[in-house]
Amino acid sequence: MIELKQIEKSYRRGAEEVRALRGVDLSVTAGELLAIIGPSGAGKTTLLHILGCLDQPTKGEVLYDGMSTSHMPESELVQLRREKIGFVFQQFYLIPGLSVFDNIALPLLFSKKPASRSKIMALAEMVGLEHRLDHAPAQLSGGEMQRTAIARGLVNDPEILLADEPTGNLDSENSDKIYTLLRSLSQNGLATVMITHNTELAARAQRTVQIRDGLVHSR
């Protein structure tokens, strides 16, 4: 479904040139739960951003269903993110002024789709938040916030969910709940890529990839 070919990514940090990725080959297939592990600064998040078409590689090629994104204009990349990709972040990034319902529905605003109550309710039930839809993010626990963010990532029916340390701010009980949720999503056919520092969770993933110094070391 997604294929990365010889991906390199460099950027400048002051006078220094940082080579974040140095020729990464990786493919993700539908229904797969892939864990990416590695030390801080290894290039995990850069890889995730390139997978999610938020960032473009300096060299190499990203293929979505066989179609290269290298020369896609910004408008097509936006369309791709809207239709095929869901994002989940460690810090949740829920909008404080909006209810759980409106936070989940937010991506529908950008994809110009109606925020159907039944759809949001179904997602909320799936992540166990059906009783919290009218609550503000400040009234939720960390686990609930992340589950809201996952529901938001799923609202556009993406083909792939990219999660950047989704359990990084959670205790072990909530981490386990989030992992179980991601696992069930992949079992239902959603490709899920999860960056994690939690080796125990990574070991339970279908496949684990280790990134070190911008290179994939194991797969």
Added chain:
Amino acid sequence: MSGYLKLAGKNLLRHRTRSALTMLGIAASVGVLFSVLSFNKGFTEGLAVELERTGLHFMVVPSGCAHEVAALVLHGAVIPKFLDTKVMEHVIDTAGIDLATPILVAQLPDPQRGKIDLIYGVDMSVLLAIKPGWEIIGKIPEQDNEILLGYEVAQHEKLQPGDQFSSGAGTTLLVAGIVGLTGSQDDAFVYLPINTAQKLLDHPSAATAIGVKVTDPTRMVEITDALTAAVPGIQIVTMGEVMNSISNLAASARALSLAIVLIAILISAVGVMNSILMAVFERTQEIGMMRAVGASRRDIFRIILEETTILSLSGGLVGILISILGSRMIEAFVRAVMPFVPSGNLISFDPGVAAGSVLFIFIIGLCAGIYPALKASKINPVEAIKG
């Protein structure tokens, strides 16, 4: 409500105090803008009504300043020059004159009461022709010793028709009637037959002006030219000139006020820009998240611009409301500081002026929002999410 508008509104509500203060800044500017524009309209309309009420087409006065004449016509100013009433003969002899009446306006000190009376001598037979809007309680004076009191004078001296009024010159006069409240400077005068006024002032043939009404107003230029040629040392001021003279004074004040208002609006626009820019910087990560979940640069631009739109429009509407509610206070202030103010409502609510003021601040608000919106739309989502 569109999703963008709802999102923009919710964003503003996250910092209620900041948003409210920014909005109040706009409200204050729009309120003042609306008041200045409405004041000008109300003033001009009031002035036209006031001149219409005089029932005269022009005034013959001693040569001098047109502003003095305007003040005389509208609120009976005291001009330290007199016309000889013999000029009246020339005026009456001029073709096309319907009515001509001498007017003598002067101050009459009364050492006993420690006051100065403002007296207005006029031919009582033509009084209602030159003051057609007046309501009189009692009757118009018919004898030389009878007078008419302005509403305020009667109230202050606690006098009724039939009471005695002692003048500063030691003469006792009889109150024949009282002028109903006009809300103008007319309320402050003592009106008496011109002969009596001339005697009290010891100027037996003096007049401050001669008020003239012509039979055919289209022939006014011809008539005034003939009069000026026939009588040396006089000046003729038409009501149109009086209106222009006062309007010019008001226009100068208005230009200055508008300049100050525009500066206030500029300051409030900078306030909007600053407030929205702060919000953009604070929400950088959130904007990065929105880009990641499918927002285009245009979507981000739109959300930020709608925030400024809400602030500007709500500020504009609140400003108009405050201005309408406070119009009586503003009027009282203007009446206290301006030398001539026509009676009636100075600040009249005009939907067109209100809509224009709101539209103006809406456009200014949009302009102020463009830079923060552009800045937000150019945020790099990768950098933003990294924090």
